[in-house]
Amino acid sequence: MSASTSRQAPVIIITGTPGTGKTTHAQLLVQESPIPLQHINVGEWVKEKGLYEEYDEEWQSYTVDEDKLVDELEPLASAGGIILDWHTSEVFPERWADLVVVLRCDHTRLWDRLEKRNYPLKKIQENNEAEIMEVVLDEARSSYPPEIVVELRSENTEDLEANVARIVQWIEAWRKNQEPSEQ
Numbered sequence: 001m002s003a004s005t006s007r008q009a010p011v012i013i014i015t016g017t018p019g020t021g022k023t024t025h026a027q028l029l030v031q032e033s034p035i036p037l038q039h040i041n042v043g044e045w046v047k048e049k050g051l052y053e054e055y056d057e058e059w060q061s062y063t064v065d066e067d068k069l070v071d072e073l074e075p076l077a078s079a080g081g082i083i084l085d086w087h088t089s090e091v092f093p094e095r096w097a098d099l100v101v102v103l104r105c106d107h108t109r110l111w112d113r114l115e116k117r118n119y120p121l122k123k124i125q126e127n128n129e130a131e132i133m134e135v136v137l138d139e140a141r142s143s144y145p146p147e148i149v150v151e152l153r154s155e156n157t158e159d160l161e162a163n164v165a166r167i168v169q170w171i172e173a174w175r176k177n178q179e180p181s182e183q
């Protein structure tokens with residue numbers, strides 16, 4: 001049920017606690033992918049397209065209008081060839097997803113990355129705790145079939161390069177699998 005046979009290119013969800021490296025991975029993947037992929041930084045999309053209900057000053061984040069977001073993304077997901085980069089995944093319907101990558105990072109390293117981003121202390125603490133408690137991983141595992149959910153470490157550049165190479169291999173295999181149904 002996960003992969004749509006009519007799609008010419010897959011939908012890849014890259015999720016993980018803020019700071020684990022989703023955007024960094026997505027950007028490199030766009031460069032390395034054997035087929036064109038559009039990187040959608042969902043948080044940025046929400047802001048640009050006004051797909052939110054309100055801005056929460058205390059948490060310095062937007063309360064997303066999930067129905068609007070799904071409606072906006074539906075045509076792109078149906079066509080395929082996108083990377084959805086967001087810290088939560090359950091809002092994306094299972095039928096969209098061909099691969100769900102969950103990035104993980106040591107929590108002390110994550111703390112440093114979020115501090116550099118000038119996040120308020122409360123937000124750093126919350127994200128740090130979420131990473132320790134595997135909140136994003138649990139969410140992905142409870143939203144998608146186990147065979148399409150992959151947990152990858154994102155501690156350093158070696159990890160980044162190895163992860164992207166692995167996703168590229170997965171794309172090649174996905175393409176091969178699609179061939180018989182396209183003829």
Ligand SMILES: Nc1ncnc2c1ncn2[C@@H]1O[C@H](COP(=O)(O)OP(=O)(O)O)[C@@H](O)[C@H]1O
Pocket residue numbers: 016017018019020021022023024025113154155156157158159160
């Ligand atoms: N695997 C990695 N190796 C080295 N630095 C990384 C890695 N992943 C992320 N970073 C760094 O951590 C910071 C946050 O990365 P980013 O991709 O913006 O995370 P996210 O999109 O998950 O919030 C950036 O400064 C990025 O360069």
